[in-house]
Amino acid sequence: MQATSFFIERCDRLLEGGYAAYFPGDAPLSKGLTVNGLRLSAAQFAALAPFPVEKSPFCAAGFRILDPAVRPGLHPYHHAGVYYLQEPSASAPAPLLGVQPGERVLDLCAAPGGKSAQLAAALGGEGLLISNEFTAKRCGALLSNLERLGVRGAMVTNESAERLAAAFPEGFDRILVDAPCSGEGMFRREEAALAQHSQKLIESCAALQRSLLDAIAPALRPGGVLVYSTCTFSPEENEGTVGWFLRAHPEFLLEDVGVSFGCAGHPSCCVEGEIETEKVRRIYPVHGGEGQFMARLRKAGDASAALPAKGKLCPKKLPEPAAAFFAEQFPDLAQEPFALAGDRVVLLPKAEVALPKGLRVLRTGVAAGELVRGRGRTRFEPAHSLYMACGARAANRLDLVPEDPRTAGWLRGEEIAADPSVSGWVAVTVSGFPLGMGKAGGGRVKNHYPKGLRNLK
Numbered sequence: 001m002q003a004t005s006f007f008i009e010r011c012d013r014l015l016e017g018g019y020a021a022y023f024p025g026d027a028p029l030s031k032g033l034t035v036n037g038l039r040l041s042a043a044q045f046a047a048l049a050p051f052p053v054e055k056s057p058f059c060a061a062g063f064r065i066l067d068p069a070v071r072p073g074l075h076p077y078h079h080a081g082v083y084y085l086q087e088p089s090a091s092a093p094a095p096l097l098g099v100q101p102g103e104r105v106l107d108l109c110a111a112p113g114g115k116s117a118q119l120a121a122a123l124g125g126e127g128l129l130i131s132n133e134f135t136a137k138r139c140g141a142l143l144s145n146l147e148r149l150g151v152r153g154a155m156v157t158n159e160s161a162e163r164l165a166a167a168f169p170e171g172f173d174r175i176l177v178d179a180p181c182s183g184e185g186m187f188r189r190e191e192a193a194l195a196q197h198s199q200k201l202i203e204s205c206a207a208l209q210r211s212l213l214d215a216i217a218p219a220l221r222p223g224g225v226l227v228y229s230t231c232t233f234s235p236e237e238n239e240g241t242v243g244w245f246l247r248a249h250p251e252f253l254l255e256d257v258g259v260s261f262g263c264a265g266h267p268s269c270c271v272e273g274e275i276e277t278e279k280v281r282r283i284y285p286v287h288g289g290e291g292q293f294m295a296r297l298r299k300a301g302d303a304s305a306a307l308p309a310k311g312k313l314c315p316k317k318l319p320e321p322a323a324a325f326f327a328e329q330f331p332d333l334a335q336e337p338f339a340l341a342g343d344r345v346v347l348l349p350k351a352e353v354a355l356p357k358g359l360r361v362l363r364t365g366v367a368a369g370e371l372v373r374g375r376g377r378t379r380f381e382p383a384h385s386l387y388m389a390c391g392a393r394a395a396n397r398l399d400l401v402p403e404d405p406r407t408a409g410w411l412r413g414e415e416i417a418a419d420p421s422v423s424g425w426v427a428v429t430v431s432g433f434p435l436g437m438g439k440a441g442g443g444r445v446k447n448h449y450p451k452g453l454r455n456l457k
Contacts (some may be wrong), residue, residue: 037121089289113145185291222301235269391434
């Protein structure tokens with residue numbers, strides 16, 4: 001796809017070697033995936049990868065997909081949340097945060113969820129991730145992807161940066177701002193990104209990015225780390241926005257991102273005054289990625305992340321039907337923290353959670369199921385999301401392999417055969433990875449795989 005003359009002329013003006021040096025005409029379109037660390041390690045995936053891949057230089061969990069004809073989104077491992085389809089360079093920013101288990105982490109612009117999944121994996125089931133998306137219509141994809149990937153320790157919000165900062169003052173150890181941008185790194189993949197490109201769009205995006213950073217800065221604890229990234233190349237949105245932020249917030253220092261892939265930033269792009277461009281990083285097609293800019297900033301001082309004094313979520317005792325279900329089907333979860341919202345049962349993150357009043361919270365933890373009342377009795381019906389997060393730990397499991405015809409049938413929503421001795425709720429897995437749940441009896445498993453997720457192709 002041919003870039004605009006405006007874009008080419010700008011690159012020729014700003015970059016040593018010009019446009020041709022960074023956007024070679026024979027560079028193949030990058031296609032990749034990021035392994036879900038909540039399911040398995042990168043080494044384990046490499047050993048069982050069902051199609052040709054090679055390691056990506058941008059992320060320890062990242063792989064390039066070598067066969068352009070492969071459709072990895074249709075493979076059972078994708079349905080099981082083994083990996084997330086992600087352009088290789090897009091996996092680079094999240095690891096730069098250096099997330100440690102037990103920390104409180106904010107992904108400010110989280111949809112569609114790939115970077116949130118990386119952060120959740122780094123937390124390792126400890127601590128808390130707040131995965132936020134301001135644009136309501138993008139929240140559905142975020143919720144769906146986090147469910148498929150089995151992310152348990154997250155709160156999903158639909159909020160502005162200002163309201164989050166007010167609700168969680170100095171509340172986060174780490175913040176990722178993968179900001180909305182003019183999308184120059186998507187030119188080769190999306191015609192819409194090329195069609196809408198203009199200097200006016202660049203200036204609008206730069207203004208938005210600066211307002212996001214300005215608003216969310218108070219939410220980071222002293223000593224905490226913020227990573228700012230975009231998938232564009234414009235000076236105004238990258239080195240320019242970092243320079244503006246450092247002058248507006250002298251309590252922040254620019255740190256070296258600590259990686260060698262890609263190239264350093266460009267002094268010619270410091271449109272808001274000089275910054276130490278050797279500390280930031282850019283990825284171009286010549287490096288094997290579609291495009292990424294990254295900067296790491298640390299807030300001066302030292303303090304612990306502060307949990308809001310009000311709105312703490314207190315675990316509740318499970319109602320008897322739910323308690324009986326967990327004792328039978330998930331005995332190792334029976335003592336985990338749960339909350340109740342009417343008849344809905346929620347498996348909470350292990351970390352202490354606060355829900356400040358008025359915050360638009362779409363989900364906290366995992367929807368475990370609901371109490372269904374009728375005919376003088378109450379029963380507990382589990383949720384698909386419980387089995388996607390914890391199905392590998394279920395006492396009752398039907399494990400398939402990708403090549404088993406029952407696996408394809410399951411993903412099409414069909415009833416499948418099982419051992420006649422299996423009855424009741426059962427976790428259906430593929431190579432040990434969860435594919436949801438069914439109701440077994442008489443040598444068959446009735447399919448409860450959600451209709452909107454089924455493989456109909």
